[in-house]
Amino acid sequence: MQVSLKNYTLRYLSIAFLIIITIWAALFYAFILEEVYDNVDDGLKNQKILILREVYEDPNLLEINAYGINQFRITPVGDGDDFSEENYLDNEFFYMPYDDEMEPYRVLRTGFYAPDQKPYHLEIRTSTVEEDDLILNLTTALVVLYLVLVLGVYLINELVLRRAWRPFRIILENLNLYRFGKKDYLKPVSTNIVEFNQLNEEINQMWRRNEEVFDEQKRFIENAAHELQTPLAITINKLELLMEDESLSESQLTQLADSKSSLRRLVNLNKALLMLSKIENKQYKDVRQINLNQLVKEISEDFQDFLSFKDITLQVAEYGFFDISMNKDLALVLISNLFRNAIRYNIKGGIISITIGQNHLSVANTGNQAPLNQEKIFNRFHKGTQDSQSNGLGLAIVKSIVDTYAELSIDYRFEENMHIFSLKK
Amino acid sequence: MKVLIVEDETDLCDVIKSFLEGEKYIVETASDYASGLAKLANYDYDCVLLDIMLPGGTGMQLLTEVRALGKDDSVIIVSAKDSVEDKVEGLELGADDYLAKPFHLAELLARIKTIIRRKNHHGEQAIQFKDVKLFPEERKVLIGTEEVQLNRKEYDLLYYFMIRPEKLVTKTSLAEAVWGDDADQSDNLDFIYSQIKNLRRKLKNHQAEIDFQAVYGVGYKLV
Numbered sequence: 283m284q285v286s287l288k289n290y291t292l293r294y295l296s297i298a299f300l301i302i303i304t305i306w307a308a309l310f311y312a313f314i315l316e317e318v319y320d321n322v323d324d325g326l327k328n329q330k331i332l333i334l335r336e337v338y339e340d341p342n343l344l345e346i347n348a349y350g351i352n353q354f355r356i357t358p359v360g361d362g363d364d365f366s367e368e369n370y371l372d373n374e375f376f377y378m379p380y381d382d383e384m385e386p387y388r389v390l391r392t393g394f395y396a397p398d399q400k401p402y403h404l405e406i407r408t409s410t411v412e413e414d415d416l417i418l419n420l421t422t423a424l425v426v427l428y429l430v431l432v433l434g435v436y437l438i439n440e441l442v443l444r445r446a447w448r449p450f451r452i453i454l455e456n457l458n459l460y461r462f463g464k465k466d467y468l469k470p471v472s473t474n475i476v477e478f479n480q481l482n483e484e485i486n487q488m489w490r491r492n493e494e495v496f497d498e499q500k501r502f503i504e505n506a507a508h509e510l511q512t513p514l515a516i517t518i519n520k521l522e523l524l525m526e527d528e529s530l531s532e533s534q535l536t537q538l539a540d541s542k543s544s545l546r547r548l549v550n551l552n553k554a555l556l557m558l559s560k561i562e563n564k565q566y567k568d569v570r571q572i573n574l575n576q577l578v579k580e581i582s583e584d585f586q587d588f589l590s591f592k593d594i595t596l597q598v599a600e601y602g603f604f605d606i607s608m609n610k611d612l613a614l615v616l617i618s619n620l621f622r623n624a625i626r627y628n629i630k631g632g633i634i635s636i637t638i639g640q641n642h643l644s645v646a647n648t649g650n651q652a653p654l655n656q657e658k659i660f661n662r663f664h665k666g667t668q669d670s671q672s673n674g675l676g677l678a679i680v681k682s683i684v685d686t687y688a689e690l691s692i693d694y695r696f697e698e699n700m701h702i703f704s705l706k707k
Numbered sequence: 708m709k710v711l712i713v714e715d716e717t718d719l720c721d722v723i724k725s726f727l728e729g730e731k732y733i734v735e736t737a738s739d740y741a742s743g744l745a746k747l748a749n750y751d752y753d754c755v756l757l758d759i760m761l762p763g764g765t766g767m768q769l770l771t772e773v774r775a776l777g778k779d780d781s782v783i784i785v786s787a788k789d790s791v792e793d794k795v796e797g798l799e800l801g802a803d804d805y806l807a808k809p810f811h812l813a814e815l816l817a818r819i820k821t822i823i824r825r826k827n828h829h830g831e832q833a834i835q836f837k838d839v840k841l842f843p844e845e846r847k848v849l850i851g852t853e854e855v856q857l858n859r860k861e862y863d864l865l866y867y868f869m870i871r872p873e874k875l876v877t878k879t880s881l882a883e884a885v886w887g888d889d890a891d892q893s894d895n896l897d898f899i900y901s902q903i904k905n906l907r908r909k910l911k912n913h914q915a916e917i918d919f920q921a922v923y924g925v926g927y928k929l930v
Contacts, residue, residue, distance in 0.1 A: 511787035536923055
């Protein structure tokens with residue numbers, strides 16, 4: 283799952299806060315209790331000294347054998363009782379009428395010999411902290427602290443980071459909007475954050491470098507085409523001139539014609555490759571609103587002769603208007619290539635069925651009774667059958683035109699003995 | 708009819724020259740910007756074939772210069788680039804046509820004839836061969852005095868033969884000239900045969916004196 287940077291940090295900060303606060307709370311609690319018991323125990327020990335002193339002066343005190351207003355009791359040691367003059371400290375619960383419930387007390391147990399040399403138990407108690415209340419209060423306070431911290435971090439993220447990351451978002455948006463050779467409409471990035479300035483600068487430099495390389499490439503392709511086309515033109519034209527010679531025999535003339543038509547194929551291949559590279563370099567920039575219904579009509583007229591030659595029935599079903607903004611030449615090439623494909627691989631007396639809807643256009647044709655390889659059909663130089671006249675680039679050109687426009691997609695399927703290419707918006 | 712070829716590839720220049728001379732044109736050549744400009748400035752031509760890439764300048768610059776001199780020679784830009792921008796720029800600068808290399812010589816001839824005809828349009832100039840008259844402006848064909856109804860492609864096909872009667876027109880040139888890029892069909896040779904057959908039938912029906920003669924399966928001649 284993808285999360286925004288600020289939420290990403292928030293998630294880890296919340297967890298970290300939770301762990302830190304929990305550990306801190308445990309330590310804090312332990313220290314506090316330690317300190318409280320230390321204090322209470324010191325008080326109890328002090329009281330013991332005071333009580334023993336009093337007992338020596340006033341033996342009547344030995345009669346106090348229940349906790350009353352004095353928070354101590356003295357009981358004679360019975361037979362078999364353990365006796366020790368050591369101090370034993372313990373937590374116990376006693377009923378407290380004020381709260382009407384059992385409350386925690388700290389109790390000091392010890393033993394002593396009274397002036398009459400008899401051993402007595404002495405128990406001194408004092409009310410101490412209610413640990414569960416303490417834990418509850420502490421927890422409440424800490425939960426509030428935790429929430430405030432997380433909320434605080436969240437708000438800081440929202441306000442401060444949103445501000446701080448604004449240039450970054452502009453850079454992202456620019457990257458998304460960037461089209462080759464068009465930088466005018468990109469928002470300027472002005473920030474005093476070093477990293478973002480650096481990023482922006484690097485991206486701009488990368489663009490510049492790419493555009494330079496692209497321009498070089500473009501010049502190279504154009505020049506290469508020029509260099510190729512000229513010798514081709516010379517060869518073809520010389521062959522044509524030669525073919526005018528009336529004294530040529532049939533076999534000579536046929537061979538010349540064959541050489542010429544091979545050269546034409548080379549020319550077409552060259553053109554197709556040039557076209558592919560131009561499409562991929564996004565050199566068809568001029569975009570306008572195109573109605574594909576209209577275009578299909580125009581193109582089907584151009585192909586009329588080929589359709590009737592192969593005795594192909596063309597059915598066009600329109601369920602809506604397929605409008606799209608794209609380059610006119612590319613739209614023309616796109617539809618013509620689909621048409622040409624549907625005719626070339628059709629059978630004599632076959633059918634081409636074109637369906638146009640608001641968001642889709644499909645071209646279905648009869649032909650070979652086996653589905654084509656869906657994976658490879660749009661690859662360059664992929665030839666399904668051994669077809670010497672095809673350059674294997676027609677569908678590759680279709681694919682690269684479709685890829686030029688993010689909203690378009692094309693796929694192939696074989697249904698009810700029809701090869702179907704469907705273009706979707 | 709005088710034609711100037713401004714082209715730095717001497718081989719190509721020679722081929723075009725001998726072809727056009729075979730078609731009874733007077734052909735002069737220039738192989739760079741300076742000599743091209745000199746010839747254009749000093750003489751008038753019915754048609755100029757102008758290459759875009761020239762030593763010493765571009766065909767576009769040359770075209771601009773020539774127009775600045777007030778010359779209105781018809782110009783066909785011949786370029787290896789086949790780029791839409793060049794085509795648009797050339798036509799905006801006042802070129803009459805744009806032809807991408809490589810081209811068929813027959814196609815070049817058709818273009819030259821069209822623009823020369825357009826330029827000297829003192830009334831309709833019919834192309835005539837035997838009893839067949841073809842009116843390019845109206846796209847009308849008369850056999851004797853009778854008008855023949857031809858569809859667009861049939862007319863284009865006939866036109867292509869009419870400008871070069873009794874010469875071999877190969878099937879590939881025909882296919883490309885008439886059907887353009889769509890002609891890139893695997894069975895295009897049989898296809899041309901069937902189209903010629905249709906046209907021939909129409910001509911027969913009107914008892915035309917012309918006919919197509921197949922030349923060894925390579926192409927046809929109008930006889």
